[in-house]
Amino acid sequence: MNQVQKLVLQKNHRLLVDTLDLSGSNVLDKLLEEDVISSGEQEDIISRVTSRDQNTRLLFVLKRRGPSKKPFDTFLRALQPDYRFIVDKLKTNEESFKNCYNGKEIQAVCHHCLLKKNLIPNDVSHFLYEEGIISDDELEDINNKNIPRQERVCTLLRVLVGSPDLKLANEKFRSSLEPKYGYILSDIKTDGLDHFMACCCQSESTSKAGVRTCEDNLCETLTSDNEYYSCAEIEHGQETSDDEYYSCEEMYQANHCLTEKRIHGRDSESRIGDVNALGDKDYIIDLNNRKGRCTRIESRRLLLNTSRSERAGQGFLEKTKQDQRRNIRGQQNAFHEQEFPEILLTTSRSNHDSQVHILQHIPKVIPNDKRLMRLCTKLWNKLFFLREKGDWETFNLVSKKAFEKFDDNPDIKVLLYRSEMCVSTFYKNDPSKACDMFDKALEILPKTSMSNWHLSRILPLKMELCTQAKKFEEASSLLEQAHQAMMTLSPCLSTGAVYFFEAMYLGTILRCTAKGTKSAKSIAERVKTCFLTAINHYQQEQFFGIKSFLNQVYLFLALFCLGVDFKKIRYIETRIVSETDISLAEYYLNLFENNCWEDSTNWSQMLFFIARGEHHKQRHNFKRSLDYFQEARKCSVLGSFEEHIGFIDMNLQFVSDKLEEQIRHREIQSQSADAILQSLLENSDSSSSGEN
Known part of the structure; x- marks a missing residue:
């Protein structure tokens, strides 16, 4: 806009x-x-x-x-x-x-101020570090929560400008902003970092934006050199501005001049009282107010920058130093509480589900322990393989031993709780146990070193439980929290997972949407878009890709096009599948068969045979459909997928009846009208003789 x-x-x-x-x-x-x-x-x-x-x-x-x-x-x-x-x-x-207004008269968007106001450095710093734009020390400084956020944003901008390859730095910085801060880039027509570095807000004293920008620039000036200036010196710089606030460069030059030409014998109070020198009584009052703001800004900067305490304390009394030490201790305590918060839960049991609300924020930091991440990933892959193969005896044994061996490792324990949650949700159909596992994982989550890495995985599972219980408002809220956790992990998380879980949620909404509403069609298209985007993103991932994710997406999309619920294996609704959807389903099934069959599991093969059976049933190729459903039944028996056998048996009976009907129809079509009538007469004679 x-x-x-x-x-x-x-x-x-x-x-x-x-x-x-x-x-x-x-x-x-x-x-x-x-x-x-x-x-x-x-x-x-x-x-x-x-x-x-x-x-x-x-x-x-x-x-x-x-x-x-x-x-x-x-x-x-x-x-x-x-x-x-x-x-x-x-x-x-x-x-x-x-x-x-023409283009010059409308106030231009200040991208520098937009970044300082909205950008959270952690959202972009890890991507820039992975691309080699910033170093380890710079990453540490930019993500240091002891430093005010706006100052860390300015530090990031200074690092980007000092990069040896400005073109690459600009390209990667814009790429890091695109997912979450695309609206900041929308008005930029040219390349380069100039839009982000210089403040272009109006400098008139009547402009509120100018007042805020001046105060921000003043804070930057106060911390840019090795010496802090007093409010009297800053006030003198403002006094020479002719009722205008300095821009960033002008303010720096004014303070630089003040370091070389000190004004002696005239304190700040005498200047404020000199009406003739200023010539405006209202301006004196405004200047006095600005003096108070300068004092507060300077004090706040000095108190928050612990590393500069020695240099900052030279111009202040001992009482200020004591206040500073007390403030630093308070900040350290607050930071410690932020790193390890308690998660307050309100749980209300209803039927088989529990309604859980996270009342306290969980810090979202990217995992830095690569060894721990590899261990978690390998353990999860092993458990996933055993679940897909249906080897529950080995699965339970490995899970039990892992609980015993890693009893002191909260990250592994959360992963194991998540594994049990998957089993209860998708394999055993036990929502109550799944909710218990979720509660246990949430209880020890603050003790982990990869809290948002775990959050991005357990929240969608909880969301699936909510959608099954038709608690769509809670599911939507959990989906949003899962999105936020995933956004911080873009360098090391399968981005397709975002669209995959969103598609699951929207698919559930679609099934419960009244037929004929205006939003039903758009929701259906959104589900397909989620799947397609997930497939595209899957090719770009390097870390923590969901195993068998690509082939599952192909199968789920094919089943969705054919009107089958891929989670419960039932019909979404009784309808005639369109020719377009049948063709789409065939396309995705061919992709799976050509690209993913070697990596498929018994579960995936069962879904494939069901989808092929549905596809040929819609094409009225009942003989081929019967063969595929028979293969699907073998897979379901082999994997002990008992809840799906009923669906397959129903289709076997339906297809068998249709096949017999089709055979009879073809026999009748192959005969002439006289032969058909002659056959009827013969049948009639034989039946009458039998009665006699």
């Missing part, structure tokens, strides 16, 4: 917030169909209590959308049926703003 459109929404903010009724209109459905908002964002908007909160959240989401999706135009089309008067006003305002 460009600046003119954002300004239009800002000028009509109260009208939109007070008038729109999202729950009674199709605005959100239209935006979802056009892919302007995601299903998670739609759930987030609807979850707000009041309509004003819902409208405010929607406007916030729209303003952060890039121009490629045309959010403003789509929003107007969504409003057109029910709120035509609002659409007319917005269009009129847009035209008037375009006519009144």
Whole structure:
């Protein structure tokens, strides 16, 4: 969304917030169909209590959308049926703003301030480190939680500018911003890091943005050199600015001059009281207020930068040093509590499921112990292989020994709880035990060294339990938390997992959506998009790829196209499968057979034979369909997949009946009309003679 459109929404903010009724209109459905908002964002908007909160959240989401999706135009089309008067006003305002302002008169977006306000360094630093843009020491400094976030952002920018290969640094930095901070890049038309380094906010004293930018730049100046300047010296620099705030470069030059030309014999109080020198009484009051702000800014910087305590203490009294030490101790205690928080849970049992809410934030740090990560991955792969083969005796033995051997390793214990959770959810159909395993894993999660690595894996499993119990609001919330955990692990997590779990969630929503609603079609398309994107991402992963993920995606998508629920192995709904879906299913089944058969397991082969049987059944090739369903039954018996045998037997009976009917039909077609009548007469004579 460009600046003119954002300004239009800002000028009509109260009208939109007070008038729109999202729950009674199709605005959100239209935006979802056009892919302007995601299903998670739609759930987030609807979850707000009041309509004003819902409208405010929607406007916030729209303003952060890039121009490629045309959010403003789509929003107007969504409003057109029910709120035509609002659409007319917005269009009129847009035209008037375009006519009144040209590109120079509209305040440009300051990407430097956007980064300082929104960027969390941990979101991009690990990707840049992996690409060789920043070093180990720089990674440590950028992720140091003892340093204020905005200062760490500035440190990151300085490191990027000092990179030997600026072109590569710019390319990788933009790539790291794209997933989560794409809206910051949307307005940038040229390459280079200049947009991020220099502040371009207006410098008039009447501009609030200018005031904030000046204070930020002033803080940067205070910490940039080896010496801290007093408020009186800063005030003198402001005094010579002719009622204008300095830009970043001007403020630095002013302070540099002050280091060489000290003003003696004139303290700050005398200057503030000198009305003739300033000539404006209101400006004196404003200057005095700024003096107080400078004092607070300087004190806060000195107190938070522990490594500079000696240098900072030279210009302050002993009391300030004592306050500083007390503040540092408080920060260390707070940091320790943040690293190892207690997870407060509220659990309410309902039927077989438990409703769990995470009340305290779990720190999301990327795992640094490569040996531990390899151990977790290898153990998980071994357990996964045993589960897929249906060797439960060996699986239980390995799990028991692992619990005993790694009793003092919380990361391994969480992984084992997750493994038991998978068994109870997808193999044994025991939701109650799965919830117990989730609670146990969550209890020891703060003690692990890879908390978000585990979170990104156990939350989707809990989400699946919620969707099975039709607790869709809770599932949506857990899906969002899983997304956030996965976003921090982009260098070392199969990105396809995000789309895979989202597709599972949306597939469940689709089955429970009333037929004929406007959103049903868009949800179905979104599910397919998730699968396709997952397949594309799978090829790019290097670490922690989900084993057998690619072939499972092919099979799940084929079954979905054919109208079969791939988790429970039942029909999603009674319907006639379209020719397009049949062709899609055949395409994905061919991909699996040609590329994944050697790595397939008994479970995957059973799904393949079921899908082939369904495919040929839709094509009315009942003989081939019968053969494939018979092979599927052999796999289900071999793997002890008892809950799927009933589905296969039902299809075997149906296909057998259809095959006999087809054979009789062909026999009748092969005869002439006279032969058919003669056969009827013979049958009639034989039956009558039998009665006599």
